[in-house]
Amino acid sequence: MIIFKPEWVSHSDNTKRPCIYSVDVHPDGSQLATGGLDGTIKVWNTAPIYYEAAEQDPNCPKLICTLSLHKGAVSCVRYSNKEGHYLASCSDQDNLIIVWTRGSESHKEESQEHAWLPSHHLIGHKADVQGLAWSKDNGCLASCDSDGTIIIWDGKTFEQVKKIDKHEGSVKSIIWDPAGKYLASQSDDKTVKIWRVSDWGLEASIKNPFIHSPGTAFFKRLRQDTFDMIINIQANVFNSWSPDGGHVAAADGINTHKHVAAIVARDDWNTDVSLVGHKHPVEVTSFNPRLFYMYDDAKKQRSISSICALGSQDRSVSIWVTKFSKPICVAADIFDNNVYDIAWAPDGKSLFACSQDGTVACLQLQEELDDAVPEEIVVSLYENLKYGYGKNTIKRTPMQEKSGIEGVQQGDISVNEKEQEKISAVKNGEKPAQPIPSSLVSNGVKEKNTSNNIEVTSNKRKGIEESELESKSSRAKPNWIDSPVVPPIVQKSQIKMALPKIRPTISIKSKEDDLILECQNTLADQNSVQSKVSATRQGTTVWTDYLSSASLVLASNKFFAAIGCEDGSIHTYSPAGKRLLPAIVLESPGVLLQSYHSWLVCITATGLLYSWDVLNLKSAIEGISIAPILQVAQLEAGKMHEGPRIKAIRIQKDGMPILVTSSHQAFVYHVRMKVWLRISDAWYILSEFWGISGRHSSEDHPLAWLSSHVVATTSHQTLLDMSATTKVLTISHIETQLAVAALLNSPAEYKDWMIYYAKRLSEENAKQKAEELCKWLTGPPYTPSSDLVKWEPTIMGEISKKDLLNEILPLLAKNRQLQRTVIEFTNKSAITL
Numbered sequence: 001m002i003i004f005k006p007e008w009v010s011h012s013d014n015t016k017r018p019c020i021y022s023v024d025v026h027p028d029g030s031q032l033a034t035g036g037l038d039g040t041i042k043v044w045n046t047a048p049i050y051y052e053a054a055e056q057d058p059n060c061p062k063l064i065c066t067l068s069l070h071k072g073a074v075s076c077v078r079y080s081n082k083e084g085h086y087l088a089s090c091s092d093q094d095n096l097i098i099v100w101t102r103g104s105e106s107h108k109e110e111s112q113e114h115a116w117l118p119s120h121h122l123i124g125h126k127a128d129v130q131g132l133a134w135s136k137d138n139g140c141l142a143s144c145d146s147d148g149t150i151i152i153w154d155g156k157t158f159e160q161v162k163k164i165d166k167h168e169g170s171v172k173s174i175i176w177d178p179a180g181k182y183l184a185s186q187s188d189d190k191t192v193k194i195w196r197v198s199d200w201g202l203e204a205s206i207k208n209p210f211i212h213s214p215g216t217a218f219f220k221r222l223r224q225d226t227f228d229m230i231i232n233i234q235a236n237v238f239n240s241w242s243p244d245g246g247h248v249a250a251a252d253g254i255n256t257h258k259h260v261a262a263i264v265a266r267d268d269w270n271t272d273v274s275l276v277g278h279k280h281p282v283e284v285t286s287f288n289p290r291l292f293y294m295y296d297d298a299k300k301q302r303s304i305s306s307i308c309a310l311g312s313q314d315r316s317v318s319i320w321v322t323k324f325s326k327p328i329c330v331a332a333d334i335f336d337n338n339v340y341d342i343a344w345a346p347d348g349k350s351l352f353a354c355s356q357d358g359t360v361a362c363l364q365l366q367e368e369l370d371d372a373v374p375e376e377i378v379v380s381l382y383e384n385l386k387y388g389y390g391k392n393t394i395k396r397t398p399m400q401e402k403s404g405i406e407g408v409q410q411g412d413i414s415v416n417e418k419e420q421e422k423i424s425a426v427k428n429g430e431k432p433a434q435p436i437p438s439s440l441v442s443n444g445v446k447e448k449n450t451s452n453n454i455e456v457t458s459n460k461r462k463g464i465e466e467s468e469l470e471s472k473s474s475r476a477k478p479n480w481i482d483s484p485v486v487p488p489i490v491q492k493s494q495i496k497m498a499l500p501k502i503r504p505t506i507s508i509k510s511k512e513d514d515l516i517l518e519c520q521n522t523l524a525d526q527n528s529v530q531s532k533v534s535a536t537r538q539g540t541t542v543w544t545d546y547l548s549s550a551s552l553v554l555a556s557n558k559f560f561a562a563i564g565c566e567d568g569s570i571h572t573y574s575p576a577g578k579r580l581l582p583a584i585v586l587e588s589p590g591v592l593l594q595s596y597h598s599w600l601v602c603i604t605a606t607g608l609l610y611s612w613d614v615l616n617l618k619s620a621i622e623g624i625s626i627a628p629i630l631q632v633a634q635l636e637a638g639k640m641h642e643g644p645r646i647k648a649i650r651i652q653k654d655g656m657p658i659l660v661t662s663s664h665q666a667f668v669y670h671v672r673m674k675v676w677l678r679i680s681d682a683w684y685i686l687s688e689f690w691g692i693s694g695r696h697s698s699e700d701h702p703l704a705w706l707s708s709h710v711v712a713t714t715s716h717q718t719l720l721d722m723s724a725t726t727k728v729l730t731i732s733h734i735e736t737q738l739a740v741a742a743l744l745n746s747p748a749e750y751k752d753w754m755i756y757y758a759k760r761l762s763e764e765n766a767k768q769k770a771e772e773l774c775k776w777l778t779g780p781p782y783t784p785s786s787d788l789v790k791w792e793p794t795i796m797g798e799i800s801k802k803d804l805l806n807e808i809l810p811l812l813a814k815n816r817q818l819q820r821t822v823i824e825f826t827n828k829s830a831i832t833l
Contacts, residue, residue: 002364009360011036017358027084035074041067065115078132090129097122120158144171179245204269209253209262238284249285280313290348293371311339495607500552512558519551543577555593564590596651620655629667679740680710687733702744747798758808762815774825777805
């Protein structure tokens with residue numbers, strides 16, 4: 001096996017190397033697509049990867065094109081099958097799937113040929129889209145998201161065919177049965193579910209291999225989301241179905257306390273077989289698209305076998321052959337961080353893998369896999385096998401019955417140093433002059449397992465001892481758990497907010513100064529460090545600290561950084577790493593942190609909201625329950641609904657947070673009245689002024705921000721039914737906007753809505769409201785001050801009521817029936833119209 005890591009295959013911008021989350025090879029083998037943290041998809045020419053002459057040829061382009069329409073990190077890229085006419089991509093921020101088609105011309109900024117152009121935008125997911133899969137005949141495209149939803153799209157029209165929402169957690173992977181009868185999905189609810197294509201019913205739910213799964217087969221990434229901050233999100237694992245349809249290889253399994261890839265047999269969906277050997281969770285599995293003849297020394301005969309590759313958090317890739325109990329080779333430590341995705345070339349002799357460290361490796365197995373089964377023999381094998389396509393399938397093509405996994409034992413599979421495949425690892429952009437001769441390569445495949453050692457090593461380094469591990473904190477063994485301990489107070493609380501899972505690494509990047517705050521969580525003895533905190537800028541470490549509890553949530557800006565821990569503590573730091581305060585102690589762990597200037601907003605697991613000025617040591621909100629805003633959602637009776645959740649937060653200059661929920665409503669807490677106020681409601685979608693804002697969504701215009709974040713739709717039937725009350729709702733909506741602008745201290749937006757209000761009163765001939773408005777703006781003697789209320793000459797201390805009256809009187813005068821009112825108040829204001 002030869003390993004080549006081309007340095008030029010990167011999403012780097014010359015200052016940093018962003019993570020690469022997904023990789024896929026075009027069906028003709030000529031292109032490699034990568035999706036990364038920078039929100040772009042890069043399409044590479046594979047010829048310079050395979051051939052040194054092509055790499056050195058200045059006329060042979062390496063990068064074909066860069067696609068950059070996604071707003072967040074690209075979590076998955078997948079070419080369609082056969083001709084590869086389409087390239088599908090998805091992102092973690094815009095909840096969007098883009099289907100690209102191969103164009104005849106490149107983008108204007110690119111000079112290379114074969115550019116990809118966007119042909120369809122698939123909108124339907126309400127959360128981060130994490131996985132994509134094309135059916136074998138391209139008749140359908142499946143997608144899954146972090147809300148537990150699976151959507152099936154028509155492969156030609158790209159209309160939504162079916163939505164499946166039976167998982168109880170984030171769906172991380174989705175794959176099609178090559179025979180077209182089933183769809184498999186893996187979720188955070190620790191199940192793999194098999195769905196029938198015929199009626200989309202549940203065929204089987206597999207739990208056993210994942211009951212004790214640590215749930216850490218996720219990569220962490222920085223993203224810009226609706227909170228105007230960068231937070232960590234859970235991402236996908238990638239599973240695979242064998243090319244004969246006989247087995248599913250599922251990642252992130254546990255068997256007798258060992259990390260495995262669970263093999264699910266199609267016959268009865270049992271999981272008696274596991275691929276054991278990786279030290280840490282398996283992130284991705286991928287079956288080779290071709291079948292191969294493999295020689296069994298024990299039986300002295302060759303047989304048709306399938307090949308499966310695994311990628312793990314231990315930074316290694318292993319290659320397995322069915323009927324053998326050990327991998328034929330292991331590429332250990334080829335990356336500096338987790339393996340995120342792997343993809344086979346169509347000839348089955350090359351494998352591409354990408355990593356969190358932002359690099360891509362090409363594993364060439366020309367000698368190991370040199371005897372592919374001819375296509376005509378494969379077709380003849382398929383003719384009489386029971387997995388053939390029937391009436392309930394997507395495409396009519398017979399498939400193979402067996403994949404030969406039965407040779408793999410359930411016990412510990414080891415790869416010892418003496419048995420290890422000799423690897424030619426090339427990391428610095430230079431290819432070896434020729435492959436290593438077979439005489440120098442030992443197979444490592446034995447008839448049966450002779451050792452219980454699960455060490456995975458290569459020729460370049462031996463197994464790491466515990467003493468070495470302790471001396472290298474950056475390579476510490478990641479023993480993670482899937483969720484923090486839930487305190488008793490949370491269990492008894494009226495509101496139980498979902499606790500963030502304990503991730504191996506969580507990060508956040510400050511928009512203002514490019515400071516990256518990262519926490520590495522470990523789970524060890526009670527007296528050992530549970531979280532290492534480091535702040536870096538442009539790759540240089542600025543400061544480091546250690547915390548005694550696992551980190552769950554982060555917030556950071558140019559003024560301070562904050563970390564919320566599992567034990568309910570909040571730790572605050574200056575930009576240089578100085579502790580601003582002793583640990584803030586809360587009744588339960590924080591589930592959300594957000595910062596703005598000197599303000600820090602925290603929502604805890606019991607649903608209490610806090611807002612602190614951590615620089616000036618004062619509070620705006622002290623443990624107010626958000627239960628009212630999560631319980632007022634109007635839900636349709638007789639149907640199942642998920643509970644409302646906090647969708648976005650905006651912090652005002654005075655530290656007051658605005659909370660937007662998934663029920664299309666926004667709320668703010670009134671400190672003096674000690675009550676929550678609903679300041680935006682999707683009910684007003686019927687208003688003619690819904691969504692209208694003449695201001696940019698900036699920190700000075702909270703109503704414009706609300707307009708962009710409280711998004712809702714309604715049916716035409718609803719509009720027809722409510723047409724009689726639209727005029728009334730429009731005026732009510734404007735009046736609410738005026739009150740909200742005053743409440744949020746937004747003078748510019750207040751004036752905008754007052755102009756809308758005057759125009760509307762004139763159009764609707766609302767005489768009583770027009771007179772009331774003019775009296776309020778004129779003041780005494782129309783609105784004399786009293787003990788109950790004192791008339792003020794200004795609004796918010798900035799807008800003169802007299803000047804505002806002068807502006808609206810000409811608007812009211814456009815209605816002749818309001819002329820008397822206008823003349824009366826014009827005389828009072830000494831204005832000549």
